[in-house]
Amino acid sequence: ILIALAVANREPIAFTLDPFNPGNPALTLKLPLFVFLFLALAIGMIVGSMATWVKQGRYRKLARQRGVEAENLRQAVSRAPQAAQAPQGQALPKPTA
Numbered sequence: 001i002l003i004a005l006a007v008a009n010r011e012p013i014a015f016t017l018d019p020f021n022p023g024n025p026a027l028t029l030k031l032p033l034f035v036f037l038f039l040a041l042a043i044g045m046i047v048g049s050m051a052t053w054v055k056q057g058r059y060r061k062l063a064r065q066r067g068v069e070a071e072n073l074r075q076a077v078s079r080a081p082q083a084a085q086a087p088q089g090q091a092l093p094k095p096t097a
Helices: 002-008 033-055 057-079
Strands: 012-016 028-032
Touching (some): 012 033, 033 057
């Protein structure tokens, strides 16, 4: 849809950043409308990505904490003496087909 709008709207338009003096050439951009459409899309994607990243910060923090806890548990288990582990019995025989 954006490509079709870009093809249909190639004429330059004036985009003014000064609401009190719209004719001010220092704060007026004359570009094709599709440029403004693509800029709006890009800015929307960036702002949306940043909002998502900020909102999911607590989940990333929780994942980091759980990763540290899991690593500590792995190290504690690997340091445990071999005698403290449960004795292993004989293995069951392989089934024959």
